[in-house]
Amino acid sequence: MFTQLHNHFIGSFSDSVLRIEETVKLAKILGYQSIAITEHGEMPFVYEFSDACLKYGLKPIFGVEIYFVDDAQESIEKNDKNRFHLLLFAKNAVGYKNLVSLVSESWLKNNYYEKRGLVDWTLLEKYHDGVIATTACFFNQISQAYIKNNLSEAEKIFLRYKSIFKDDFYVEIGKHNIPDEEISNRGLLEFAKKYNVKPVATNDVHYLEIDDWLAHDIVIKTRFDRISSFRIESHHFWFKSEKEMLDTGLSQEFLNNTQEIVNKCEFQLKDNVSEHRGNIESADEMINRGDAAYLSDIEYIEEDKADYYVKSILGQKHPDLVYYSDKIKKIPRKIKPNTSKIAYLPDIKEVIPLKVVFGKTITQFTEKSCQRAGASIHPVIRSPLAEALFSAKKAVFEIFK
DSSP, X not given: OOOOOOXXXXXXXXXXXXOHHHHHHHHXXXXXXXXXXXXXXXXXXXXXXXXXXXXXXXXXXXXXEEEEOSOHHHHHHTTOOOOEEEEEEEOSHHHHHHHHHHHHHHHHTSEETTTEEEEOHHHHHHTOTTEEEEOOSSOSHHHHHHHTTOHHHHHHHHHHHHHHHGGGEEEEEOOSSOHHHHHHHHHHHHHHHHHTOOEEEOOOBOBSSGGXXXXXXXXXXXXXXXXXXXXXXXXOXXXXXXXXXXXXXXXXXXXXXXXXXXHHOOOOOOOOOOOOOOOOSOHHHHHHHTSEEEEEEEEEOOHHXXXXXXXXXXXXXXXXXXXXXXXXXXXXXXXEEEEEEEEEOTTGGGTSOEEEETTEEXXXXXXXXXXXXXXXXXXXXXXXXXXXXXXXXXXXXXXXX
């Protein structure tokens, strides 16, 4: 039995065309009994994911793929763009709270120029209780050291992760037809055998069907609202059946090992009734205190932009322009601050994942999900001068992003 544990849905903004409900529905059709969500550095649509799993009778596994560095503040000070991947899953309520807190704190304390929140050893040590870790794709810190022939450093990093997560640490083995990945697999299996760590088979999923790689390509080529030459070297990132996973050459043992993680994960997301009203005389004061955040608005790929992108990249005479345009319409592009409302909840960062955009602390959840998490929503009255200053700051960010 096998579970797809490495899935990037549309909350991995501008790097996925994998819609939540249609994927969960397909998982059910393919005979899966569970499925995981592991967005890049954020957790924006966990309620929507939970609802879809409940609708189709699948067990939801809540995770996130973090951006990892040794020392976040040092990376920020040096403007070091290097970072690595690591997958984390919530075993229980403590683990889920720690995932949310970890994601929030990565943005609030280790904000890399508003491009990503960084997690380092300090944060990982602080928030590892109730959490399972897997090495993620070959762009993890262990594999990158191994690929560069720094074997002693790779082993040192491997052992440090194992010392934190103990029996809740696993290595991911994938087959995406990428040469560096094969080197990564050799190194990870070598360490796994030596230190009795179980390998799990994964596919780094970013789109639903095999032919959807082209829709994904269009989305990532236009992530900055201009057409780039960026390309992915593999087209193996679709949501595969268990048979398709076996056909890549992955062993049944590694596929079966995913169920050990599934069995450990017992957390179920529930709605919480808001019991907090609070005095909102100063929204900024409440935000600075850590009891509130501005709401977020989602920016989508609208129909005219979708048509323009597809025609520009595929050509005006491509026979499937309408198909690919429909594939990317209404895909979330990013979230931005809604400074007219705040979500109020004491210690909000432990319940609702937060983010920093245009210098504002905002919720990663939609307004509805914030309410389901137990937050109360309040309007914010801002002076015309404050709004003008925010608009000016936003314009500067857009120019230099």
